[in-house]
Each structure stands twice: as structure tokens, then as C-alpha cells.
Amino acid sequence: MHASSRPHRMRRATATGLTLVVIALAVLSVAGVMRTRRAADTVTRATALAAAYERAHDAVAEEKLAEQHYRLEPGPDVRAGHAAAAAALAAALRDVDRLGGATDRALTARVRALQDEYLASMNSLFAAVDAGDAALVKRIDQNLTDPVFDQLTGDVRAANIAHATEAADAVTDLRHTESIVFTTTTLGFAAGLVLITGFALAAAGYQRRLLRQAAANEHQALHDALTGLPNRILFNRRADAALADPDAPVAVLMLDLDRFKEVNDTLGHQYGDDLLRQVAARCTAALRPGDLVARLSGDEFAVLLPGTRTAEAAGLAAALQQQLHRSFVLGDVTVDVEASIGVAGAPDDGHSADALLRCADIAMYAAKEAKNGVAVYRSSMHTDDSSRLLLLGDLRRALEAGDQLTLHYQPKVRLDDHGLSGVEALVRWQHPTRGAIPPAEFIPVAETTGLINRLTLYVLRLALTQERAWLDAGLSIPVAVNLSPRCLLDAELVRHVTGLLDEFGVPARLLRLEVTESAVMANPVQATATLTELHDLGIHLSIDDYGTGYSSMAYLKQLPVDELKVDRTFVQHMDIDQDDAILVRGAIELGHNLGMTVVAEGVEGTAHAAALLELGCDIAQGYHYARPMPGADVAAWLRTHTATTAMREAAF
Ligand code: C2E
Ligand code: CA
Ligand code: CA
Numbered sequence: 001m002h003a004s005s006r007p008h009r010m011r012r013a014t015a016t017g018l019t020l021v022v023i024a025l026a027v028l029s030v031a032g033v034m035r036t037r038r039a040a041d042t043v044t045r046a047t048a049l050a051a052a053y054e055r056a057h058d059a060v061a062e063e064k065l066a067e068q069h070y071r072l073e074p075g076p077d078v079r080a081g082h083a084a085a086a087a088a089l090a091a092a093l094r095d096v097d098r099l100g101g102a103t104d105r106a107l108t109a110r111v112r113a114l115q116d117e118y119l120a121s122m123n124s125l126f127a128a129v130d131a132g133d134a135a136l137v138k139r140i141d142q143n144l145t146d147p148v149f150d151q152l153t154g155d156v157r158a159a160n161i162a163h164a165t166e167a168a169d170a171v172t173d174l175r176h177t178e179s180i181v182f183t184t185t186t187l188g189f190a191a192g193l194v195l196i197t198g199f200a201l202a203a204a205g206y207q208r209r210l211l212r213q214a215a216a217n218e219h220q221a222l223h224d225a226l227t228g229l230p231n232r233i234l235f236n237r238r239a240d241a242a243l244a245d246p247d248a249p250v251a252v253l254m255l256d257l258d259r260f261k262e263v264n265d266t267l268g269h270q271y272g273d274d275l276l277r278q279v280a281a282r283c284t285a286a287l288r289p290g291d292l293v294a295r296l297s298g299d300e301f302a303v304l305l306p307g308t309r310t311a312e313a314a315g316l317a318a319a320l321q322q323q324l325h326r327s328f329v330l331g332d333v334t335v336d337v338e339a340s341i342g343v344a345g346a347p348d349d350g351h352s353a354d355a356l357l358r359c360a361d362i363a364m365y366a367a368k369e370a371k372n373g374v375a376v377y378r379s380s381m382h383t384d385d386s387s388r389l390l391l392l393g394d395l396r397r398a399l400e401a402g403d404q405l406t407l408h409y410q411p412k413v414r415l416d417d418h419g420l421s422g423v424e425a426l427v428r429w430q431h432p433t434r435g436a437i438p439p440a441e442f443i444p445v446a447e448t449t450g451l452i453n454r455l456t457l458y459v460l461r462l463a464l465t466q467e468r469a470w471l472d473a474g475l476s477i478p479v480a481v482n483l484s485p486r487c488l489l490d491a492e493l494v495r496h497v498t499g500l501l502d503e504f505g506v507p508a509r510l511l512r513l514e515v516t517e518s519a520v521m522a523n524p525v526q527a528t529a530t531l532t533e534l535h536d537l538g539i540h541l542s543i544d545d546y547g548t549g550y551s552s553m554a555y556l557k558q559l560p561v562d563e564l565k566v567d568r569t570f571v572q573h574m575d576i577d578q579d580d581a582i583l584v585r586g587a588i589e590l591g592h593n594l595g596m597t598v599v600a601e602g603v604e605g606t607a608h609a610a611a612l613l614e615l616g617c618d619i620a621q622g623y624h625y626a627r628p629m630p631g632a633d634v635a636a637w638l639r640t641h642t643a644t645t646a647m648r649e650a651a652f
Helices: 003-071 076-099 104-130 134-222 232-242 260-268 267-284 310-325 353-370 379-401 441-449 451-472 486-491 493-504 517-522 522-534 555-557 568-573 578-593 606-615 630-650
Strands: 250-257 293-298 299-305 328-330 333-335 339-346 374-376 405-414 420-431 433-437 479-482 511-516 540-546 563-566 596-601
Touching: 003 076, 003 134, 076 104, 076 441, 104 134, 232 250, 232 293, 232 299, 232 353, 250 267, 250 310, 260 267, 260 333, 267 299, 267 310, 267 328, 267 333, 299 310, 299 563, 310 339, 310 374, 328 353, 333 374, 339 353, 353 374, 353 379, 353 606, 379 420, 379 441, 379 451, 379 540, 405 451, 405 630, 420 441, 420 451, 420 511, 420 630, 441 451, 441 630, 451 479, 451 486, 451 493, 451 511, 486 511, 486 517, 486 522, 493 522, 511 517, 511 522, 517 522, 517 540, 522 540, 522 555, 540 568, 563 578, 568 578, 568 606, 578 606
Parallel strands: 339 374, 420 479, 479 511, 511 540, 540 563, 563 596
Antiparallel strands: 250 299, 250 339, 293 299, 328 333, 405 420, 420 433
């Protein structure tokens, strides 16, 4: 906003200056022309007047000459010459009247009067000459003619000089005006030129800035802000351009860091960001000019190798992987990460950027699975395993996106007083294209990779966020979260759980973790150690799905577990299947003998509930009480449930 208003103001100022200069120039020119014209008029008039007076003066002198001539050689010619001079004087005086002002006309009137007087005396003089009376001639000349003549010449001469001076002054004035007009117009044009140049420069600068801004915007839209690498949009564009030639081989690598999440979670985002920047730099350095590395999301990078066959691409991928295996120094710590790279190539594996990326993604998961770093896509991967691998990719993206996975909560109800003993958190996945995917479909797949650890932490975070909200609303509802077998082998689990409890300020006693027997049996020593640590924190533990796995009394006895959940498959059929009924009864007895509370899962009707109560079961969970529901609905369910229970009790 600020940056764009400055050039705007500058342009407006220059434009205003330019307009002012143009107006000033116009006013100056008009004034100059008017003044020049006035001065020129004055010059013309004064010059003409001066000339008329000059003629008058000459005519008077001519008269005098004719007079003297007549006195020496009288004759009709001389008289005619005198008359012509008198006529010339009269004509000159008429010119003066026409050209001059009031003063001039007053002067001509006086001159005419003198001339009349002079002509009268001249007639007497001519007569005296003709009579040969020299004495009279002399007298007339001295007393009449000469004084009048002198006055006449004097007046005319004075007027002549006055007007000649006026003309000369007007000429000077004209020159002066001309020089002023010339100087100011020159200066004005110079100023205008400077302003126009300034204006042009400002406009050019502004345009340059706009172009730079547009280029920066385009760069931003096509690049990842953190690493500066091209993003998915630019990658797809370049890939499609490379794929335009159907005969040219094009290879695509999909690269994913195996332990990035760990770095981010344990060291913090700053370290994670630093790691990603260094990975980006190493990838760029490891490739050839013309190859393109892009960051697609989180720790997922793609490489476009135009003109490269798959076999060559696999070699490049292996070299790249070697580069990434060298330790990274992040500030004061050194970390080692591993990368899995999938390779796919056109034309064999697809003809579009999307198709190649998808194949490279499948190959990348295969590489991750096999822990061999690099895998080249084979169509058999697509048939065997692709749905599983695609599901893993999608789940990983869901964990990053943060808005596809939610929790539902299912109440556990005490059979004796119908009070709420707690809720179990069950994950729900709303896939952006496939819709809701049941946990039974993706949990087992996630369990085959390290992704289950990330999922578990994600679920724990959601559950504790909800617990915090309940606590803030004055509700203290114990919440149970399911732990997969693999989680018990995660050395960081206890630290993460402690951190999350601290973060949300949730007392450990409100958290319960459910594990299956098989989870414990898979690695009894480590599982027992982890469970003991969790128990020591004050967290409650349950054995989940009891009856489905093989169980060992010896281990069960050692475990710090206070709840046994009998699997719903036995509960559901206990009324029709004798074996199931025996198992449920046995489980209840066993649990009680070990000092545990026994929960029956999958309680779908009143008959089940009654039978379980009869058998001494403590807690029931199932559709009979409630289906899993969003956390926000639990408080309302609890109010209705409490009210119904109270009414039923009152009825008895
Ligand atoms: P589970 O731990 O045995 O969870 C109980 C399952 O039984 C839930 O299925 C629940 O909806 C269902 N259920 C509850 N009452 C009844 C009933 O009366 N009748 C019937 N037929 N079913 C009932 P859901 O939510 O589909 O979960 C399936 C399994 O997925 C869970 O079995 C659990 O093993 C796993 N799971 C769910 N959420 C998570 C999670 O956050 N982490 C892990 N690791 N596993 C989870
Ligand atoms: Ca469970
Ligand atoms: Ca269960």
C-alpha cells in the first residue's frame, strides 16, 4: 500500500508541475505578443509621425528657400515652387492630424495659423519684390516673415524630434520585450523538458517495479517458501512440458524422508525446517542441470529427470540417497535421516505427470517397506500391493493435512449403577475422495509401517484436546485410547505421552491405554517395561479384545493392568453359543482373580446387559448404550443417560 502510493504521488506532482509550466508558458507568450505588438504599433506610429513632421519641416525650409530665391530672381516658377512647398506643408500637416493625437492636432492648428500669417506676409513680400521696393521687402522679411518662419520651423522641428525620440524609445522597448519573452520562453521550455524527462523516468521506474512485483508474485505462486524449490504446480507444468514429446524418455523420482517427523517432533520445527532446507540443497547439488527438484509437501520431494531412462534414473536415485545418508548438522545437533526413493518413467509407466508421480509414490512405499532405499516401479506392485501402498500415502497426507482424521467417543457404562465409567476414543477417517474409511481397513495397514506411531500420537493429541475441553466444562470423563502392538516397541512413547499430558494439563489418571494381549506377547520384555513406565505415571491400562489372541496367565499376572475387555465377538453370541458363554464367564472370573475390572464389549441389547450383570461383569460398552459419537455430543448424551437412569430407578 505504502510502496505503491509513493510513485503515485510522484507522478501526480510531476503532472501538476507540467500543467503549471504549460499554463505559465501560454500566459507569457500571450503577454509577450501583446506587448510586442503594442510596442511595434508605437514604433510605426511614432516613426510615421516623425516622418510627417520631417516633411512639414522640409516644406517650411523649401518655402524659405523659395522666398529667398524670389528676392534674387523673381519669376513665376519660383512663385510656383513656393506654392508647391506650401501645399506640401499642408499635406504633411494633414498626415500629422491623421496619425497624431490631440497635442499634435493642437500643434498643427497653431502651425496652420502661423502658416496663414506667413503666407499673408509672403504675399506682401512678393508684391514688394515685384514693385522693386527693397526697403519694404527687408522690413516685411524682418518684421513679419522671419519671426513667423522661425516659430514655424521651431515648432515643427520640436515635434519631429519628440516623435523620433518616441519611435526610438519604442524600438528599444520592443527589443527589451523581445528579449524578456525569449528568455522566459526558453527557460519555460527547459523547465517543461526537465519535468517531462522526470515524468518519463518516474513512469518507467514505476513500470519496472510493477514488472518486478509481477515476477515476484509468479515466483511465489510456483515455489515453496521454506526451501525456495519449485512446488507441485511448477513440477507438473515442467513434467507435462517434458512429456509433450511422446518419444522422449522422462523419469520421475519420489523421495520421502524416513525419520523427518521424529526430528520435527523431538527437536522442534526450527530444526525440521533447517533439515528440509539442507535436504533441498543436497538434492539440487546432486542433480544435473536441467533436472528439477520440487517440494510437494512436508518431507516429500519429487525430482523430474527429462530425457532420462528409468535405469539411469535409478542410478541417480541411488547417488542422491547416498548424499542424504551423510549426517546433517542442525545447529548444535547432528542428525541422520534416511530417504526412500521411488522411480517411475515415461513412456512405460504413464504419460502424465500425475500418473508418473502416482507410480513413483507406490515404488517409494515399496522402498520404505523393503528398507532398501530405492525401488523402481513395476506394474506388479500395482496389482499386488498398490491399494495398500496408496492407502499408506494417503494416510500420511491425512496426518499432515490435519483435517481428515477425527475421533468418536463410545461410553463405557457400569452395569450395577449405570454410571459412566469412561469413554473409548475411536479414530474416524474422512478421505477427501473415498469418503469415510473404517479403522479396521486402515489401522492394520498403518500397523505394518512406522506410520502407526504417528497416527497414535495424533489420536492421543486429539483425545487430550477433548479431555481438556471436558475438564474446562466441569466434566471429568476418563478417556481410553487404543495402542497398537508396535507402539509398545516405540522407545519414545512414554516421553511423548508425558509431554502431551503436560501440554494439556490433563491428570494421568484420566487417561487409559488399551493394548491387546498379542501386542504384549510379541515382545513381552519390552512391552512389559513400557507398560510399567506408563502405569508408574498414573495412566490406567486395559487388555483389549480379550479372548481373540493366545493368552498367557503368567504374563497377564505380571502386567500392571487394571481392566480386561472381553472381545465383542464372544459377548455378542454368548446367548446362543455355549462356548462363548463359557469364555465370557471364564474371563470375568480370571479378571476378578487378577484384581481387574471386567468390561464386556459389543453389548447390543438388554438381554446381554442383564446376563452380564448376572455373571458379575462390571462394565459394558456397546450399541445398547451408545454408538461412538463426536466429542461434542458426549455431554448431552450423559445428561439424557443420567436422567433416564434416575427415572428408571425411581420407578422401581
Ligand atoms: P476396538 O478397540 O475393539 O473398538 C471397538 C469397536 O467395536 C469399534 O469399532 C466400535 O465402533 C465397535 N463397537 C462398539 N460397540 C459395538 C456393538 O455393540 N456392536 C458392534 N458390532 N460393534 C461395536 P471401530 O470404531 O470400527 O474400531 C475398530 C477397531 O479399530 C477398534 O476395535 C480398534 O482395534 C481399532 N481402532 C479404532 N480406533 C483406533 C485408534 O485410534 N488407534 C488404534 N491403534 N486402533 C484403533
Ligand atoms: Ca479398544
Ligand atoms: Ca476391543
